[in-house]
Amino acid sequence: MSLPAGLLDGLLALLLVILAVRALIAPTLYQCAVAFISFGLTLSLAWARLAAPDVALAEAAIGAGLLGVLLINSLRDFSRGGDDASAIFGKDLPTALFSRTVISCGTLAFAAVLGMAMFHMPEGGGLTALTEASLPHSGVEHPVTAVLLNYRSYDTWLEIGVLVVAMLAIFCAGGFEGFRRPEQGPDSDPVIESLARLLAPLMVMVAGYLLWLGKAYPGGAFQAGVVLAAAGIILQLAGWQIIENLSTWAWKWGLGIGFFFFLALAVSFMPLGLGFFEYPEAWAGPLILVVEVLATLSIGLTLTCFFVYFNGMGASESRRRTR
Amino acid sequence: MSALWQADNLPVWLVVWPTFGAIVLFLLPARWRGMTGVSFALANGVLALVTVFFVMEVGVLRQEIGGWAPPLGIALALDGLSALFILMTAVVGGVVSVYAKIYFTQVVVDSARSSLFWPLWLFLWAGLHGLYLANDLFNLYVVIEVIGIAAVALAVLSGKTRAMIAGLRYLIAAVAGSLAYLMGVALLYGSTGVLDIDLMAERLEPGLTTRVAIALMLGGLLVKTAVFPLHFWLPPAHSSAEPPVSAILSALVLKGTFFVILRLWTELFGVSLTFMAGQMVGVLGACAVVWGSFQALRQERLKLVVAHSSVAQIGYLFLLFPLITVPATAVAGGFEWAPLAWSGAVYQVLAHGFAKAAFFLAIGVLVMATGNDHKASMLNMVGRLPMTTFAIGLAGVSLIGLPPSGGFLAKWMLLSAIISSGQWWWVPFVLVGSLMTAGYVFMILRLAFAPSQHEAELKSVPRGLQVCALLLAVGAILIAFPAEWVIDLLEGTSTFGEVVRAGAPVNSGEVGP
Amino acid sequence: MFWNDWITVLLMMASGFFFLAGTVGLLRFPDLFSRLHALTKADNLGLGLLVLGLIFQIDSLLDGLKLGLIWAFALLAGSTGCYAIGRFFLHSDQKVRESVRPKEGGGE
């Protein structure tokens, strides 16, 4: 490890820890959110340093981007009547300094034990060689895509299911299923709207590109789906209300199609004597691409729906309050 | 090679069918969901029966997904233990589904909200099947998360603020727990380079990393199983949910993570466990028995009594671990108590599952009739809602462990195992726990038989709901009878009746400098 | 080191200066608009110089085009973001405006 690289890694490491602590002890929620988003972006730099571009893309887009948007969006409700984040340790603790010391020491000790365990970890060897050997039979050329959509496609399928479950769960939290048409039109802004007009088609194109790229290079359904969601969110911010104008039938199928099709494909070759999630080798490539296209659509739509529902949750309540 | 309907594909259908149901129910409009949901649930029951007969005939079944053998691919494993859990899920789940259908169509007005129950419940069911079949540590994480998110979503279904707060607490505990589990998985993957449980068991060596990993995984799973003192999220979450949801959460969801702990403890953790580790988990269980029962005695609201009682009953399950974890120096052979301890714990899972679900469903009926679940509303219930009171009584008998009931068999087997293992110090906890359980159950029943002067008019409750509660309560008693059959089924589990030789290096030749 | 490396280093250092200046401005300037000004300056010039510096290190025209696009998008997003913040500030009430003002003593 060369010196400048070591310096960069050290700096990133320090920054990560500082930002993480900052995100937890900042005095206002707004600062917490900002620190957390910066943390997510710094983390994607760390992924890049660790030769994990797929993860970097996913983290920057979902971990920092989407969740950051949701956090900032919820600030509207949380900071009503003061943005006091109340200190990390309760105000009523009599000896704040003492408890702070104890907690810091405890955290440090825990981290030390965990760090020791990592440092003493025997070399398991991993599955790199095995992945590489099986790559020609997987239908794709990029190892991460091969793992996600062929070797461990069962996990990936379940994970797309988690997104559907999370959408249902958010419906439960909001108290109704579906999206309400807002009573008044959105406040449109010429600058933001023209930006959205310019960016949205470009982003759709980028999503397609990432999807196609996933076959051989870093990229793939998740990253593409998130870019698609970003396009959706920008359009939503520009006041387009795409989701609200979709029919129930359309958004439900949109949310479910990735999961449903993946399942259908997983069982469709079983009458031919193949196993669950097993594809004929010659067709694996094209089939994976189709799965990825539909998964991208579903992921993009689901994440956009997260945001739209969130936005509606706050807005409808504040409207009720002012009435 | 396996054709579509061939029996090898049974594990696949166990996952595919409820998932298919979930997605269909999601796509269907709200008014169709109830009937369709019940049909899917009943079909699940048929599938579970097939599974059980299959396992009885054939034994352990492994299936590789995607045609990739582990360590690259994921394998599913179906054995006697999973079959038994699948059967319990099917029976409890089936009855609860029927109850939910009646409850949500006749009682709850807000159909937009309550119809969300069906897709979530089927997703949860699919997740449970995935959990019972999983043989891969990361796959376990994913299904645990499916179960966790779906369970919390169901818990907040009622939309009450109290439920929301309890749900958020539950969710944060669950997420933190599963991340701790995942941290342990990461450490183990780094040490062995595989995720498949069987392969990892071959490669895992004792050491600091393994120990920390096991501690993290256990800690995470113990939070999710609500073991004392990590049970803080359970009482509010279980007591504020809708009755069918409470039944699902306490009868099935808690048992899911217990299943994972049992499986990992016996199949994977053996390398690095010590006698003390077993004892410590046992102490947590014993404390849970006493503390949970004590809290249950103090509660004024029936749902809280029952929720705290779950903490105690879960505690009994953890008495299994000290019994099956013996020092490596102990004499070989002669661990005749191990099958008994195993059967006792599994019986406790079944008995608690049936009895607790029955309890929650019966209290649901009671709340519907009287409008609240305060203890006082039980007054003179025996004459007014005889069927429901009878259900509560039967479920209570099983919880206390009075013969003849599933709970009696569970506690009797656990006690015998404790005594023959020589770990007599667990005996008082079991007995005190039973006494205290008797305390709160009889307190409720005494009120039910007590006459009251001015009683409010009861609202009418659909008969179906009362029948559902009674069915489960009768089930809690009846499961005592096919005990031999259950133990036969359990013998189809690779680790059934085995003890973990704590501190014994598995590959003694290869370990060491 | 070839000549192109020297040019890259020079441009990078210039870019670093502008980023630093922008950040100092963001932290030290008295009001929101001048802070925004400092921030966008770093985006425009600093990133521009960075991209220009990197262009001397690449082989294919396509890569250069991609770098140029990155800069263009950053400009677009930066200026729109700046505009949105400014607009929000102008339309917001007194309380929000006061909260943006730096504290005495220049901490944080």
Added chain:
Amino acid sequence: MEWGRAKAGAVRGRTMETHFIYMAVSSALFSVGMAGVFLCRHFFKKIIATKIVGAGVFLLLVSIAERDADTFADPVPHAMVITGIVVAVSAAAFALALARRIRIETSRASFEDEEAAE
């Protein structure tokens, strides 16, 4: 002594490498995050804390992938992390929705508020 054995086996002949730095960060983030989950009062911060715990776990997985790299980094942990990120974000979004709903309906922002109010 198991400790000594592990040390002799695992660390022999190794220099300080990139993944060690990130493993250290991983343990720090996991611990800080866990402390935050239990000690932070505000819902908002608790949710951020779970995300930090997640970041710690994922950082370890990716460090392991880098350690085991051959022609490319071990893709299995990468896939696990991508799956994990999506799952964690889903859970966090749900938690945030719940927290927000609680805030709107009761203006409570922490579990302690609840106890104070009842």
